[in-house]
Amino acid sequence: AQSVAQPEDQVNVAEGNPLTVKCTYSVSGNPYLFWYVQYPNRGLQFLLKYITGDNLVKGSYGFEAEFNKSQTSFHLKKPSALVSDSALYFCAVRDPDTGRRALTFGSGTRLQVQP
């Protein structure tokens, strides 16, 4: 079975500082990994994904994520946080070897960027 853990319910960071939102996963094969962001009363917006290749993936709005197979992690990062980055962030995984198409999501991490 595939699963995702986001160990922090909330991350607080000052504007201009770097931010990291953590994600670890469990799959039997090679994972496809995704990050989405959710603003209040909105659906999920796709940020970035890792399928294969370079372990550092760049996405929308200056976000990037690093895939680490040995640590089974896919942490989301941004060099300089903005107040407008404050939102709920979800990590998701899919194991293509299972043939299933459904994404399995973590429980989310609320990012609060203080001015």
Added chain:
Amino acid sequence: DTGVSQDPRHKITKRGQNVTFRCDPISEHNRLYWYRQTLGQGPEFLTYFQNEAQLEKSRLLSDRFSAERPKGSFSTLEIQRTEQGDSAMYLCASSFIPTAEETQYFGPGTRLLVL
């Protein structure tokens, strides 16, 4: 706007009533997904369609739930005899194949409150 659209955005109903939600995917997207998101949790997969065929259903999709995508375009999700536990955000997503590393793009969701 060429994104995924969902209607209605909000629905309040009384326990025991039937409700139906609609999802219009991004044009030419042939896969369509339904997820449910309860407060404080990540989205949970319900079902998905490839064109008009329903290919996978989660055990969360009880016999009170039914989904259709009759012409391979828009989809409806019906909940019969609603219960208070059905209160959640219902999210629709669509994607384009044949790329295996498909990205699911989400709509704004329909928030259901069962009184």
